[in-house]
Amino acid sequence: MSDLTGPDELLTEVLARYDDAPNERLKIVMQAAIRHLHEFVREVDLTRDEWMAGIQFLTATGQICSDTRQEYILMSDTLGVSTLVEMLNYSPTEGTTENTVLGPFYAAGSPERANGESMLDDEDPGDEVVVRGRITDPDGNPLAGVVLDCWQSNTDGWYQVQQVDGQSDFNLRGIYRTDDDGRYEIRTVRPGKYPIPHDGPVGSLLKANNRGWMRPGHLHTWVKHPGYKELITHIFDRKSDHLYDDAVFGVRESLIVDFTPDESGELAATFDFVLDPA
Amino acid sequence: MSDLTGPDELLTEVLARYDDAPNERLKIVMQAAIRHLHEFVREVDLTRDEWMAGIQFLTATGQICSDTRQEYILMSDTLGVSTLVEMLNYSPTEGTTENTVLGPFYAAGSPERANGESMLDDEDPGDEVVVRGRITDPDGNPLAGVVLDCWQSNTDGWYQVQQVDGQSDFNLRGIYRTDDDGRYEIRTVRPGKYPIPHDGPVGSLLKANNRGWMRPGHLHTWVKHPGYKELITHIFDRKSDHLYDDAVFGVRESLIVDFTPDESGELAATFDFVLDPA
Numbered sequence: 001m002s003d004l005t006g007p008d009e010l011l012t013e014v015l016a017r018y019d020d021a022p023n024e025r026l027k028i029v030m031q032a033a034i035r036h037l038h039e040f041v042r043e044v045d046l047t048r049d050e051w052m053a054g055i056q057f058l059t060a061t062g063q064i065c066s067d068t069r070q071e072y073i074l075m076s077d078t079l080g081v082s083t084l085v086e087m088l089n090y091s092p093t094e095g096t097t098e099n100t101v102l103g104p105f106y107a108a109g110s111p112e113r114a115n116g117e118s119m120l121d122d123e124d125p126g127d128e129v130v131v132r133g134r135i136t137d138p139d140g141n142p143l144a145g146v147v148l149d150c151w152q153s154n155t156d157g158w159y160q161v162q163q164v165d166g167q168s169d170f171n172l173r174g175i176y177r178t179d180d181d182g183r184y185e186i187r188t189v190r191p192g193k194y195p196i197p198h199d200g201p202v203g204s205l206l207k208a209n210n211r212g213w214m215r216p217g218h219l220h221t222w223v224k225h226p227g228y229k230e231l232i233t234h235i236f237d238r239k240s241d242h243l244y245d246d247a248v249f250g251v252r253e254s255l256i257v258d259f260t261p262d263e264s265g266e267l268a269a270t271f272d273f274v275l276d277p278a
Numbered sequence: 279m280s281d282l283t284g285p286d287e288l289l290t291e292v293l294a295r296y297d298d299a300p301n302e303r304l305k306i307v308m309q310a311a312i313r314h315l316h317e318f319v320r321e322v323d324l325t326r327d328e329w330m331a332g333i334q335f336l337t338a339t340g341q342i343c344s345d346t347r348q349e350y351i352l353m354s355d356t357l358g359v360s361t362l363v364e365m366l367n368y369s370p371t372e373g374t375t376e377n378t379v380l381g382p383f384y385a386a387g388s389p390e391r392a393n394g395e396s397m398l399d400d401e402d403p404g405d406e407v408v409v410r411g412r413i414t415d416p417d418g419n420p421l422a423g424v425v426l427d428c429w430q431s432n433t434d435g436w437y438q439v440q441q442v443d444g445q446s447d448f449n450l451r452g453i454y455r456t457d458d459d460g461r462y463e464i465r466t467v468r469p470g471k472y473p474i475p476h477d478g479p480v481g482s483l484l485k486a487n488n489r490g491w492m493r494p495g496h497l498h499t500w501v502k503h504p505g506y507k508e509l510i511t512h513i514f515d516r517k518s519d520h521l522y523d524d525a526v527f528g529v530r531e532s533l534i535v536d537f538t539p540d541e542s543g544e545l546a547a548t549f550d551f552v553l554d555p556a
Contacts, residue, residue, distance in 0.1 A: 014358035062340010080292035
């Protein structure tokens with residue numbers, strides 16, 4: 001034992017307890033977490049009361065989690081950590097389409113829909129819109145048969161998985177595929193902005209810091225094609241509120257589209273994807 | 279919105295969301311926490327799977343908490359954070375007695391005991407011991423009427439508050455006071471080493487890193503006297519195992535005593551306190 005006469009000696013001793021950790025990667029992660037945790041506590045000179053408030057916040061955040069609610073992911077989202085992890089794990093090559101966060105509302109098993117078919121199975125008061133475009137490789141060659149697994153909120157801001165009793169089974173969910181020329185066409189409704197859950201500890205913390213809990217309207221898509229990196233991204237509506245204060249830091253300029261009347265008078269946006277070879 | 283083209287731009291944007299935070303102290307704490315959290319994630323280049331393992335660990339740690347179990351304090355203890363917070367919040371002046379962690383087993387309301395009286399109310403197979411000494415100011419002047427609120431585990435390593443049905447109401451708990459010469463004398467049993475709770479997420483993490491979960495035997499005392507800083511500390515038995523790998527980093531060299539036979543043949547240790555003026 002080094003005598004723990006001060007914070008430096010303490011940190012040295014805590015880190016040394018991992019010298020025999022059998023999993024080298026876990027050891028690296030633990031030691032880095034401990035160093036940053038100690039540095040944080042020392043930097044702000046944390047008081048006992050603040051420490052206890054932190055203990056209570058972390059406890060409450062865990063306790064509100066359930067099969068249908070993940071408050072720690074929400075915390076990660078609102079602190080920008082989820083976006084950071086995405087950035088570190090998916091680096092689009094210059095010129096290929098940017099990714100963004102998956103979010104908590106994806107569900108596998110959406111139905112195949114034909115190009116041009118609407119994902120909207122229910123009544124909805126919003127504007128019908130079209131999202132269309134082309135998917136190519138970085139050289140501009142069309143990619144045929146690319147899968148776009150799509151989901152979005154309705155005009156009121158709710159996803160089907162949040163309202164299993166209030167929406168049809170696959171409302172605003174669908175799997176599209178590009179044609180031989182790499183083209184896809186999705187009919188849908190203008191996606192609604194929505195609040196992230198804010199009635200729990202994370203919401204209280206956002207409120208205490210004058211932070212918002214809204215996300216701008218967007219269409220999610222998970223793009224898959226053999227030989228290319230899987231791309232998880234959103235397409236944002238430039239007309240939506242909260243593009244500039246998305247609570248979870250998901251917006252990228254390159255992912256914002258304008259819905260404008262096309263030749264047939266439909267509100268349409270073009271979004272071309274460039275996939276990144278794996 | 280700055281376009282979130284990379285981790286640096288992301289961090290700048292996340293921090294900027296706190297520019298209007300109304301509570302200046304909370305803003306400082308949040309911004310420091312966010313910086314260190316992002317630095318940690320970048321430093322270890324956290325993978326998506328590791329991020330999810332972290333989310334699940336934090337969630338499980340919250341979910342196991344109950345009225346009688348605080349797994350987040352346990353996590354703080356085992357990462358050295360509790361000790362660090364104590365160090366930052368109580369800086370003993372050179373020459374005064376060192377503090378250490380409070381621990382989770384303190385309970386108010388212990389009975390007053392006369393000097394020399396035993397705290398041991400129940401049968402116990404261990405060695406009876408005496409802890410005695412003098413409490414002075416930094417100049418060596420005796421302090422009379424100083425309160426020592428004491429508690430410890432029995433030979434099997436259990437505190438009374440952990441075994442409310444298995445031990446007498448105040449077994450191994452007592453409030454002593456110094457006499458006019460500043461002297462105190464506690465009769466008790468040699469305190470047992472014990473495991474911290476290790477059947478939950480924190481225990482699993484300790485095991486995964488080949489870390490122990492034992493604490494060496496010790497007598498807790500909370501020393502109070504008007505005009506002096508409240509001192510929360512332990513007195514450790516040099517004969518106990520785990521002095522050198524205390525799971526919660528509570529041991530200080532200056533707090534270790536030797537129990538040796540005194541003139542009357544009793545196993546006794548002397549521990550003099552020097553209180554720090556407030």
